[in-house]
Structure formats: C-alpha cells, structure tokens
Amino acid sequence: MHILREMDAPLDFAAEEEALEAYSRAVVSVVEQVGPAVVSIARATRRGPAGAGSGVVFAPDGYVLTNAHVAAGAHQLELGFTDGTSSRANVVGVDHATDLAVLRSDGPAPRHAPFGSSSSLRVGQLVVAIGNPLGFSSTVSAGVVSALGRTMRARDGRAMEDIIQSDVALNPGNSGGPLVDSRGRVVGVNTAIILGAQGLSFSVPIDTAKWVVGELMTSGRVRRGWLGIAGNNRPLGRELARRLGLSHASGVEVGGFDERGPAARSGLRVGDVVVGLDGRPVASVDDLHRALQRWPIVAPLELSVLRDRALVHVEVSAVEAPG
16 A cells, blocks of 8 residues: 555656756756857868858957867858857867867957866766757757767877767767856867767867867967887787786787888887887877877887887887878
C-alpha cells in the first residue's frame, strides 16, 4: 500500500516549473550578454561567394575570434552584427593546427564578450551556442557538456587536444561561434559536427584559444618548434621494448628529412626510430608535435633513437617552424 501511495502521489508541478524557469532565465541572460558580440561572417574568394560562418568579438577595438577554415583563403570578409550594421574585416592571423583565426573589424563593434576558463568546465554543465547556422542569424541552442578531453584531427593533420564535446545543436554556419557558460563567458569556439551523428558537437577550448590569440596578435601566426623530420608511427614489439627499458612499444620511424630543417644536419638517419625526447617518451608523431608545440625552444633537444636494435642519443637544435 505504501508503494501505491507513492506512485499515486501528485507530481510537484510547481518545483518542476521553477526548475524550467531557472533554466530559461540562465539561457536568456547569456543571450542578452553575449548575443550582441556574435557576428555572422560572409566570405568571398576571387571566384565569388564562398560560404559563411560565425565569430565573436572579444576586444573593444573590434577583434573577432573565429575558425581558421572560415577565414583562410578569403579574398573578402564581411561581418554582420545583431544591430543590423556591417563592416569589412581583415585577417590578423590564422592557425590551422587549432582551427582558429583572428579578424579585425574595419568599423566599430557594438559589444565584446569576455573569455572564461575551459579548465573549470564539468561534464553535465549548461552551455549555450550562439551563431548563424544555415544562414539563420543570431540562432541560439543550449545543452550540456557531454565529455571533455577529446582529440580531433586538424586539417593539417595535427592532433587538436582537450576538445569539448557537447550535445548543443550545431549546423554549418555555426563554425567559429562561441560556446558560452551560464555566466556569459566564452569557454569554447565551435568548430565541428560529425555528419550523420546525433548530438555530437565539438569546440576548441578557450584556454587553447587564449594562447593562440596572443600569438596571432603578436606575430600573425603561431610559432612552434620544428625539426624537419618526415616520419610515421612504428610498432616495436613488446619484447624489444622491455629489453630496452621503454614504457611504450612504438615510436616514430624517420622516413626522410626536409633539407631546410636541423634534423637533416644532425646525426639522425633514415630508418632510425625516435622513442624519446629529453627524457619524455615518444610513442607517436603526435608526441613529437606536443613536445615542439611552444616556441622558443632554447636548449638543444636530446632524441633517444632505436638504431640496429640498440638505443643511441642524438642532439638536435629545433628551429622555428616555417610559416
């Protein structure tokens, strides 16, 4: 009888309505704060119109953050603001490795949005995306953070790490728009959806974007270290890895060199397998990219290399990667 009474008890519609109202207030507040800082980006090449995307103004002097694939290769960019005004924009810099770009408006921007911190995000947290999907300007969609720390491939083949996965509805045209938390702070830049999948959307974390923005605004590109190695992932076999005292059973086999790079003038040879860098394990090409991510790299790097089934050490001084 006790169970029946519980099942027959009236639902607390007032509490449910209050929860929904609080959710609505949070989303409305975010849109009111950040919406005027979101822009539509119309791009054109010398051959004519070439698609559209979204962006967000992040500084009072008209700097806009968007995706690299929205800005790169455009002959002309035009920004559309929510107040109905528009202006041309110039590309400040593009970084394909993180799919991020910075533009600057030729005219005034009505508002800018503050950056938050993606490191404080939690799975299940409310997030809001604002953008221009399929040409419908100022479109809002809300959802939750589904997962953190995802890895995706950029268009240049590098791994983009710490990607935010959410169930926020995104469509073509949302690219470059902001992912915003409930306090109206930008926590990510919407970059991709998986075609054919339901509820899978991805955003570059704002903590990555802050570093990229600083590099692009300082030098117009992101500076990274470079060795000039052409390589591929190579399994080693567990027995050999155990005999050599390695914590991993793979490395990067050197297939060739870019003659402009320092590796071509070092003691490395084609066929060597790089398994470590300055004492850190190298199990894949991505590990090498991570080690060379930031610039400047002042000291020479010591590569641990498997050659003729024995470990040798080769010193290489990284240079700044060509633009």
